[in-house]
Amino acid sequence: MNILEITDISAPELDVFARISEAQLYRFNEPETGIFLAESPYVILRALEAGYEPLSMLIETQRFDTEATPVLEKIEALWGIEKKETMPIYRADRQILCDLTGYALVRGLWMTLQRKPEISVEDFCKDKQRITLLYDVVNPTNVGAITRSAAALGMDGVVLTYPSVDPLTRRAARVSMGTVFQIPWTKATKEESEGLTLIRALQSYGYKLVAMALTEDSVSIDNDEIRANEKLAVVLGTEGNGLPKEVIEACDYRVMIPMFHGVDSLNVAAASAISFWELLK
Numbered sequence: 001m002n003i004l005e006i007t008d009i010s011a012p013e014l015d016v017f018a019r020i021s022e023a024q025l026y027r028f029n030e031p032e033t034g035i036f037l038a039e040s041p042y043v044i045l046r047a048l049e050a051g052y053e054p055l056s057m058l059i060e061t062q063r064f065d066t067e068a069t070p071v072l073e074k075i076e077a078l079w080g081i082e083k084k085e086t087m088p089i090y091r092a093d094r095q096i097l098c099d100l101t102g103y104a105l106v107r108g109l110w111m112t113l114q115r116k117p118e119i120s121v122e123d124f125c126k127d128k129q130r131i132t133l134l135y136d137v138v139n140p141t142n143v144g145a146i147t148r149s150a151a152a153l154g155m156d157g158v159v160l161t162y163p164s165v166d167p168l169t170r171r172a173a174r175v176s177m178g179t180v181f182q183i184p185w186t187k188a189t190k191e192e193s194e195g196l197t198l199i200r201a202l203q204s205y206g207y208k209l210v211a212m213a214l215t216e217d218s219v220s221i222d223n224d225e226i227r228a229n230e231k232l233a234v235v236l237g238t239e240g241n242g243l244p245k246e247v248i249e250a251c252d253y254r255v256m257i258p259m260f261h262g263v264d265s266l267n268v269a270a271a272s273a274i275s276f277w278e279l280l281k
Contacts, residue, residue, distance in 0.1 A: 001072070001085055006092035009100040014090065016112050017058045018101045022169050026115075033115040036168040040107045041067050046178030048074050053114040056088040060097055060108030067109045115168070121159055121198070124186040125205045128156035130280060132234040132272065133202065133209070135247060136163045139239055143167055144175025145269035146236065151176075151183035153276040158185035159202075159233075162193035199235075199250045207233040210279070211251035212271055213243055214264065218256040221278045226253050234275050239268050 006014070016025065017037065026034040035055060038044045048054060054075055059068045068089070076084040097105055125131065132150055137143055143165045150158050158167070164187065165172055167180040192198050202209060208229045219226075226232070235251055237243035248254060257266065257274050266274070 001089055002087060003089045003091055006090050006096055006100075009096060013056075013088070014058070014100060016056070017090075017110055022166070025112075026166065033117055035112050035114055036166075036173075037170050038111050038113055038168075039105065039109070039170050039174050041071055041109055043173050043178040043181075044071055044109065044111045044113075045074055046181040047111075047113055047173075048078055050181035051078075052116065052181070054079065054083065054087055055112040055114060056090065057112075058090045058092075058097070058105070058110040060094050060105060061091050062094060063108035064091060067107050071109070071111070119186050121186060121188050121192060121201065122205065124157060124159065124184065125202070125207070128184075129231050130155050130234075130276075131157045131159055131207070131232075132236060132276070133198070134158065134160045134164045135235055135237050135243055136161050137236065137238050137268065138163065138165055140165045140169050140172040141175050142239055142267070142269050143169075144172040144180070146272045147172070147183060147185065148176045148179045149269065149273040149276055151179035153273065154280050155183065155234075155276055158183060159198075160185065160187045161198060162188055162190045196246060196250050199247060202233050203252070205231075207231045208253065209233050209235055209251040210253045210255055210275070211235045211243055211248045212237070212256070212268075212275060213248045213254050214256050215248060215254045218254040221255045221257050221275055222281075223253075223255065226255065227279055227281060232279055234272070234279065236268055236272055236275075 025036055028034045038047050072084055132155055147158055147167055167185055173180050188198050
C-alpha cells in the first residue's frame with residue numbers, strides 16, 4: 001500500500017485535509033466535479049457503497065488496524081486492488097493529527113472522495129412522489145438530521161435551495177450517519193432559488209407543497225386530504241426564522257404539529273421527522 005508517514009504537518013499534500021475550506025473543496029478541480037471530505041469509518045463506508053470514488057486517506061497510526069482495515073477492504077472489493085495499493089494513505093500519531101486539524105479526528109480517520117455530477121431539479125423529481133424541500137437551511141447539523149429522518153422514514157428524496165448547506169459537508173454527513181449517501185438529493189441553482197421560482201417549478205412538476213408553518217389557516221399534520229395527494233413536497237425553513245412569508249403563502253397547504261404546555265415550535269429536524277411519518281401513513 002502507498003502509506004506515507006507524516007512528520008511535517010505543513011506538507012502541501014495535506015492541504016485538502018486541514019487548510020482548504022469545504023467550499024473550496026467543492027470547486028477543487030473545476031470544471032470537473034469537486035471533492036469532499038468524509039469523517040469516520042461508518043460514514044466513509046456508506047460513501048464507498050454509494051459509488052463515490054476514494055482519492056486519499058488520513059489515518060491515526062494507532063487506529064490503522066481497527067479503523068482503516070475495513071475501509072481498505074471495501075475499496076478493494078468495489079474499486080479493485082490497484083486503487084487500494086496506489087491511493088495515498090497519510091498516517092501519523094494522534095498528536096500530530098491534532099496539531100494538523102486542530103482537534104482529534106472522529107475515530108481517527110478522514111478520506112477525500114470525488115463528487116458525482118450534479119442532477120437538475122427537474123430530472124431529479126421525475127420518479128419521486130414524496131420529497132422534502134429544505135429552504136435555506138444553513139445549519140449542517142439540521143441538514144444532516146433531516147436527511148437521516150427522510151431516509152429512515154421513507155421519503156423519496158431531498159431538494160435543497162442554493163443557500164442551504166451542502167449535505168456532503170463533513171459535519172452534515174456525519175450527523176446523518178452516512179444517510180446522505182443512501183437517499184437521493186440535489187441542490188437547486190442560484191437562479192432557481194431566487195424568489196418563488198423553485199416553488200413554482202415543483203408545482204409545475206405535479207407536487208402539492210406543504211409548508212411547515214404556524215399561520216391562522218394551518219391545519220394539523222395528520223390530515224387525510226393532504227395525505228391523499230399523489231405527489232407531496234414538505235417545505236422546511238431555517239431554524240429560528242422559518243419560511244419566508246411569500247413562500248408560506250405560495251404553498252398549497254400550511255400545516256402545524258399540535259403541541260402542549262405552551263410550546264409553539266420544535267427544532268426543524270424534529271419537526272421534519274414527525275411530518276415525514278404522518279404524511280407517509
